[in-house]
Amino acid sequence: MGYSFQFSIVWDNLGLLFAGAWLTLKISLLAIAFGLIIGIIGAIFRTSKNKLLDAIALAYVEVIRNTPYLIQLFFIFFGIPNLGIKLTAEQAAILSLAVNFGAYSTEIVRAGVESIPKGQVEAGMALGFKPLAIFRHIILLPALANIYPALVGQVILAVLFTSVVSQIATEDLTFVGDFLNARSFRSFEIYFAISLIYLAIVWLIKAMAFIIERRYFEFAKYRR
Template identity: 45%
Template structure:
């Protein structure tokens, strides 16, 4: 059985696909920033506060990590109106992606914080660092540097998982692809193109994250902890 590819049939829907790509990028970028910040806050609270806070953070992480992302989206999009909070599909997608990514980021960053040896904190105290300086230069930045590759992998996975948001009518790339397929009836061609686009987005995101990581942590990773402490004090 032969099959004739007709990619030209989907060329007229370029605007629709580009709009989907743009929304995918925006959702991914926003959720990465907000999810990372929330993850840092929760991981820090878990490490620095009492048992009650740790239990609450652990409960949040376990619930999110052990339930489907699609169900979480449905709760946000269909559940919130039940308590009087109506949000658009795009807003619901952003909230769901942020909540999901924050749980994974919290666990990853927690591992990084726990990898910071107590002697490093004591060294910072001996050098006269304030609590804020110790947190910033001795705990959180080295912790994130240690787990940055794992965070990057999670960021890419979250970008790819944005395709699930089409289930709540968010018009990102997967939803655009479904629309184009329904209009052109060229399923094979549409999803080949979309697969290549997701691949390109993932590779581009990895490259950007690698550049960000080098600018933030490249020199820090290369130095010893003692040298870093001396430079910060200076």
């Protein structure tokens, strides 16, 4: 074959790679947290009897889900500053990922909300619960339990989407890999190592998701 593997480029730059991995994880978790808040609000709008709120949420979902994430990222990083709003590369990465994740999680959470039997809601109303209390205590937690696997899958996709933010010079894991590759041209070694790090990050997310499921959604198993 004639190719000589040289993983020294990886060992010599572990600190740089771990710094990129940490930024990737940080961006992912912040974007997912904000995106889930957006998704819950969007789901409330989508299930609202108010046609205007429903239309606004539907338009948001359709625009985000039917345009490339890279274009959304470029619009936020290069387009929004023309309106006088300055964002760093990291801030633009978090905002764009949150907006993207929010659109997908809106429909996931909406499906969960609509899976709750109407009898439970009616029982809450009969007991005198206010609409917000009904949503918080009767709808939200069981709904999240119903759509938890789908939501975790979307979280993993969001983590992998972070590789795109290197296009605006966010110094995430992919950016570090591109930088090292440009210096050394050891593409196989560098991108093999980066793939393993991404795999480790996803496994960490899955482990966290499993702990959350055991802590908060174990009750769902006994309702099925």
